[in-house]
Amino acid sequence: MKQIDVGLLGCGTVGTGVAKLLIDSSEVIGARLGATLNLKWVADIDIETDRGIQFDEGVLTTDANSVVNDPNIDVIIEMIGGEGVAKELILKAIENGKQVITANKALLASQGNALFKAAAEKGVDLAFEAAVGGCMPIIKAMRESLVANRIQSMIGILNGTCNYILTKITEERSAFGDALTEAQTRGYAEADPTLDVEGIDTAHKIAILTALAYGMEINLPEVYIEGITKITPLDVEFAEHFGYRIKLLAISKNHGDKIEARVHPTMIPFGNLLSNVSGTVNSVMISGDAVGDIMLYGRGAGMMPTASAVISDVVDIARNLMAETTRRIPALSFQRNHIQSIKIMSMDEIVTHYYFRFTALDRPGVLSKISGVLGNYDISIQSVQQKGRKTDGSVPVVMMSHLAKEVDVQKALAEIYNLDVVSDKPVLIRIEDEQLD
Amino acid sequence: MKQIDVGLLGCGTVGTGVAKLLIDSSEVIGARLGATLNLKWVADIDIETDRGIQFDEGVLTTDANSVVNDPNIDVIIEMIGGEGVAKELILKAIENGKQVITANKALLASQGNALFKAAAEKGVDLAFEAAVGGCMPIIKAMRESLVANRIQSMIGILNGTCNYILTKITEERSAFGDALTEAQTRGYAEADPTLDVEGIDTAHKIAILTALAYGMEINLPEVYIEGITKITPLDVEFAEHFGYRIKLLAISKNHGDKIEARVHPTMIPFGNLLSNVSGTVNSVMISGDAVGDIMLYGRGAGMMPTASAVISDVVDIARNLMAETTRRIPALSFQRNHIQSIKIMSMDEIVTHYYFRFTALDRPGVLSKISGVLGNYDISIQSVQQKGRKTDGSVPVVMMSHLAKEVDVQKALAEIYNLDVVSDKPVLIRIEDEQLD
Numbered sequence: 001m002k003q004i005d006v007g008l009l010g011c012g013t014v015g016t017g018v019a020k021l022l023i024d025s026s027e028v029i030g031a032r033l034g035a036t037l038n039l040k041w042v043a044d045i046d047i048e049t050d051r052g053i054q055f056d057e058g059v060l061t062t063d064a065n066s067v068v069n070d071p072n073i074d075v076i077i078e079m080i081g082g083e084g085v086a087k088e089l090i091l092k093a094i095e096n097g098k099q100v101i102t103a104n105k106a107l108l109a110s111q112g113n114a115l116f117k118a119a120a121e122k123g124v125d126l127a128f129e130a131a132v133g134g135c136m137p138i139i140k141a142m143r144e145s146l147v148a149n150r151i152q153s154m155i156g157i158l159n160g161t162c163n164y165i166l167t168k169i170t171e172e173r174s175a176f177g178d179a180l181t182e183a184q185t186r187g188y189a190e191a192d193p194t195l196d197v198e199g200i201d202t203a204h205k206i207a208i209l210t211a212l213a214y215g216m217e218i219n220l221p222e223v224y225i226e227g228i229t230k231i232t233p234l235d236v237e238f239a240e241h242f243g244y245r246i247k248l249l250a251i252s253k254n255h256g257d258k259i260e261a262r263v264h265p266t267m268i269p270f271g272n273l274l275s276n277v278s279g280t281v282n283s284v285m286i287s288g289d290a291v292g293d294i295m296l297y298g299r300g301a302g303m304m305p306t307a308s309a310v311i312s313d314v315v316d317i318a319r320n321l322m323a324e325t326t327r328r329i330p331a332l333s334f335q336r337n338h339i340q341s342i343k344i345m346s347m348d349e350i351v352t353h354y355y356f357r358f359t360a361l362d363r364p365g366v367l368s369k370i371s372g373v374l375g376n377y378d379i380s381i382q383s384v385q386q387k388g389r390k391t392d393g394s395v396p397v398v399m400m401s402h403l404a405k406e407v408d409v410q411k412a413l414a415e416i417y418n419l420d421v422v423s424d425k426p427v428l429i430r431i432e433d434e435q436l437d
Numbered sequence: 438m439k440q441i442d443v444g445l446l447g448c449g450t451v452g453t454g455v456a457k458l459l460i461d462s463s464e465v466i467g468a469r470l471g472a473t474l475n476l477k478w479v480a481d482i483d484i485e486t487d488r489g490i491q492f493d494e495g496v497l498t499t500d501a502n503s504v505v506n507d508p509n510i511d512v513i514i515e516m517i518g519g520e521g522v523a524k525e526l527i528l529k530a531i532e533n534g535k536q537v538i539t540a541n542k543a544l545l546a547s548q549g550n551a552l553f554k555a556a557a558e559k560g561v562d563l564a565f566e567a568a569v570g571g572c573m574p575i576i577k578a579m580r581e582s583l584v585a586n587r588i589q590s591m592i593g594i595l596n597g598t599c600n601y602i603l604t605k606i607t608e609e610r611s612a613f614g615d616a617l618t619e620a621q622t623r624g625y626a627e628a629d630p631t632l633d634v635e636g637i638d639t640a641h642k643i644a645i646l647t648a649l650a651y652g653m654e655i656n657l658p659e660v661y662i663e664g665i666t667k668i669t670p671l672d673v674e675f676a677e678h679f680g681y682r683i684k685l686l687a688i689s690k691n692h693g694d695k696i697e698a699r700v701h702p703t704m705i706p707f708g709n710l711l712s713n714v715s716g717t718v719n720s721v722m723i724s725g726d727a728v729g730d731i732m733l734y735g736r737g738a739g740m741m742p743t744a745s746a747v748i749s750d751v752v753d754i755a756r757n758l759m760a761e762t763t764r765r766i767p768a769l770s771f772q773r774n775h776i777q778s779i780k781i782m783s784m785d786e787i788v789t790h791y792y793f794r795f796t797a798l799d800r801p802g803v804l805s806k807i808s809g810v811l812g813n814y815d816i817s818i819q820s821v822q823q824k825g826r827k828t829d830g831s832v833p834v835v836m837m838s839h840l841a842k843e844v845d846v847q848k849a850l851a852e853i854y855n856l857d858v859v860s861d862k863p864v865l866i867r868i869e870d871e872q873l874d
Contacts, residue, residue: 017727021585021727025585025586025587025726025727028585028586028587029584029585031652031771031772031775032580032584032652032767032770032771032772032775033584033772034767034772129582135582135727135728135729135731136731137574137577137578137581137582137731140574140577140578140581140582141574141577143469144574144577144749144752144753145566145572145574145577145745145746145749146745146749147466147469147470147748147749147752148458148462148465148466148744148745148748148749148752149462149465149745150462150465215468215469273710273713273714273734276710276713277710283732288745289462289741290454290458290462290572290741290742290744290745290748291572291735291736291741291742291745292572292735292736292739292741292742293734293735293736294572294573294574294733294734294735294736295720295732295733295734295735296731296732296733296734297710297730297731297732297733297734298728298729298730298731298732299728299729299730299731302729304726304727304728304729305727305728305729307585307727308582308583308585308586308725308727308728309582311584311585311727312581312582312583312584312585315581315584315585316581319765319766320760320765323757323760323762323765324762325760325761325762328756328757328760329756330469330471333469334468334469335468335469335470335471338468338469
C-alpha cells in the first residue's frame with residue numbers, strides 16, 4: 001500500500017486531535033483512501049507533556065524547520081496558529097514543494113492572498129477546510145458542490161463561543177459578563193476572549209468565505225465588525241416579544257458589482273433555522289441561483305471535530321498525490337485569472353431593518369420627539385413597544401423599523417441621543433428577516 | 438482552454454435543468470473549472486418540445502445509443518430514470534470507457550452493486566451526488582469530508598413529497614388525502630405517488646447512504662419500509678401535546694457487527710432541528726466519532742437544485758480527466774476490498790420508544806386491560822393520555838412507552854386489538870428521542 005508521509009507542526013488542542021486521528025483511526029482512513037497516512041514528524045516546543053498518544057520513537061521534535069525541510073515529507077499540517085512563525089513555516093514548506101494544510105483563519109484572512117499566490121506559483125496546494133466552521137464542510141461545499149451556482153448570499157453563525165454566550169443570555173437571561181465567565185469555565189472561551197466576543201474571529205471566516213463565494217481576493221479590512229459585548233437580557237427579551245432571537249451573524253451578500261460583508265449581532269425570526277442553532281455549534285445558510293438555500297451545521301471548534309476537517313484535507317491531498325496531480329481545485333474556488341476586484345460596501349450604504357431601544361424619560365411627548373427625528377431621516381417605524389420596567393425614572397422605548405439606510409440611522413441615533421428626554425445611548429440591533437417589508 | 442465533451446441522456450425535468458446550467462452558467466462554471474463543459478449531445482425520445490433552451494444545431498437526437506458510442510464523448514449523464522433502458526445505457530457507456538453520472542436512486546438502490554462493479558472493472562467513475570438529497574452534498578460529505586470518522590448513525594428527511602404532506606397535516610390539520618391532492622396540484626407529488634408516500638424512495642436513498650457510511654454493499658431488500666398514508670391529524674395533535682412532530686425519517690445506525698436501516702413515520706422532539714425542517718426540503722443529521730453531529734439541509738428535488746448536484750459531479754469528473762486520472766474516490770466510499778458483509782437487523786430486533794393510540798370503548802377497566810397486555814410483553818409505559826374526543830362511543834387512549842423491542846410490541850398490539858374493549862386497529866408510531874429513558 002502506498003504511504004503518504006505527513007509532518008505536523010504544532011501539537012496543541014487541534015494538533016493533538018489530528019495526531020490522534022492519524023494514529024487511532026488509521027484503519028478506517030486507510031480503508032477509504034487505499035493508502036497509509038504516516039505521521040512521520042510532530043514538531044512542538046513542548047515535547048514532554050503527555051498528550052495521551054503513543055507516538056513512535058523519534059516522531060516528536062522541537063525542530064519545526066527540519067520537518068518542513070525533510071525531503072521525504074509530502075504534506076505539512078500547520079497547527080501552530082498566529083501570524084508569525086506559522087506564516088514563515090508555511091512559506092518555507094511551499095518553497096520546498098510540500099502540500100500544506102492549515103486551520104489558521106487569522107493568518108489566511110490577513111495574509112491569505114500572498115500565501116495562495118506563493119502556493120500557486122510553486123504548484124502546490126494550500127488547503128484550509130478546518131479554518132472555517134470546524135467540521136462543517138463549508139469550504140468543500142463552496143468550492144465543489146456549488147460550482148454551478150452564482151452565490152447570492154451567505155448568512156452564518158461562525159463562532160461557537162459567541163453562540164454559546166448568546167444562548168446563555170437567551171435561555172437564562174444571564175448578563176453578558178456572567179455568560180462569558182461560564183463559557184471560560186467550560187473551556188469554550190479563551191482567557192482573553194477579545195478575538196471571539198468582538199466578532200473578529202467571525203470576520204476572519206466570512207472574509208475567507210466571501211472571497212470563495214464571489215471570486216475575489218480576501219479583503220478583511222473592509223469587513224464591518226461589531227461584537228456581542230453590549231447584548232443584554234433586556235434586548236433578548238424584546239427580541240422574543242417580536243418573534244426574534246439574537247445571534248452573532250456573518251452576513252455576505254452579492255449585489256453584482258459590489259458586495260456586503262459584515263459581522264454584527266442580528267435579530268432573526270424564530271422560523272429561520274439559524275435561530276434554533278444553540279450552544280457552541282456553527283451553521284451557515286448559503287443561497288445559490290440553482291440550489292436555492294442550503295444549510296450546513298456542525299461543531300465549529302473543538303479538538304476532534306476540527307481535526308476531522310484537517311484529515312479530510314490530508315486525504316484529499318493524498319488522493320491527488322496518488323494520482324500524481326496537485327492543484328486540482330483552485331484555493332479560492334475560482335481560477336486565479338478569474339479573480340475579480342469587487343468592492344465591499346461601506347457600512348453606511350447598507351439597507352436593512354433595525355431594532356432600536358431608547359432609554360427615555362417617562363413623560364408625555366417622548367415618542368413624538370424620537371419619531372420626529374427618525375422621520376426627518378426617512379426612517380419609518382413599523383412597530384413600537386413602550387411598556388417595560390422603569391429604571392431611574394427612565395423607560396425603554398423599543399421600535400422596529402422598515403428598511404432604512406445605515407448612514408441615516410446612525411445620524412438619527414446621534415441626534416436622538418442628544419434629545420433632553422433621552423437619558424442613555426440608544427441601542428441598535430440589525431434585523432435579518434425576508435418576511436419584513 | 439481544455440474542453441470536456443458531455444452527452445446527456447434524457448431531457449425531462451432534471452435533464453432540462455442540467456442542460457440549462459451547462460449552457461446558461463457556462464461562464465461561472467468555466468471560471469471555477471478552468472475548462473469548458475461542452476454539451477455535445479442531448480438524447481430524448483421527444484426532441485420537439487420547446488424546453489426554453491437554445492440548443493446548438495444538431496445537439497438534440499433521439500438516438501441515445503449513438504451518444505454512448507460516440508468516441509469523442511468523455512462524460513455521459515443518465516437522466517432517463519427507471520431500471521430498464523437507463524441501466525443498459527449506463528452499462529454500455531461504462532463498457533465504452535465513459536465516465537458516467539446518474540441521479541437514478543431506484544436503479545442504484547436495486548442494482549448499484551453490479552453497476553459499481555462494472556465501473557470498477559473498467560476503471561471509470563459512476564458518480565451519483567444527485568441520487569440522494571438533491572442539492573444537499575451528502576454523498577460528497579460522506580465520501581470526502583467524514584473520511585476520518587466511523588459513522589455512528591444517520592437520521593434524515595430524504596423525501597420532499599412526504600415532508601410537504603406531513604407539514605400540511607401538521608400545520609393545517611389536513612387529512613392525508615387532502616394534503617396529497619394539494620401536493621399533486623403543486624407538482625410536488627406524482628400522479629401515482631406510491632414510490633414517495635409508501636416510503637420506497639426514502640428507502641432507496643438510505644440504502645445507498647448506509648452502504649457508503651459503513652463500508653458494505655447496497656442492501657435494499659433488508660431495509661424496513663413503512664409510508665405515511667396512515668398518519669392522521671389526530672396523531673399529529675397528540676404528538677404535539679407530548680412535544681413531538683411526525684416526520685418520515687430514514688434511520689440508519691451502526692451497531693458494529695450489525696446495523697439498523699429503516700424508514701417509517703417517526704416522532705421527533707421539537708428541540709431536534711429536523712423537526713423544524715418544513716415543506717419540500719430534505720435534511721440529514723450524521724453522527725461520526727470525530728465530528729459529533731453534522732447536519733445538511735437543502736432542496737431534495739426540483740429541476741435546478743438537482744441539476745446543480747449533477748453538475749458538481751460533472752466538474753469533479755472533469756477535474757479528474759484534466760489531471761488524467763479516474764476513480765480518485767471509491768464509489769461506495771470504501772476501497773472495494775474493504776467492503777464488508779454487515780447484516781441489517783430485522784425490524785423485530787429493533788429497540789426504541791413507541792407512541793400507541795388505542796381506540797377503546799369509553800368504560801372503566803379499559804386502561805387496566807390494555808396496560809396488562811403491554812406489561813405481559815415487558816413494555817412499560819411512561820405516560821398515558823386519555824382525554825380526547827369520543828367517536829361512535831370510542832375514545833383514544835394514547836401511551837408513550839419506555840424502550841421496548843419491536844417484536845414484543847407487535848405481539849402485544851395484536852393481542853390488544855383482540856380485546857373486546859378495543860374497537861379499531863391500534864396505531865403505532867416510533868419515537869426517536871435521545872432524551873427519553
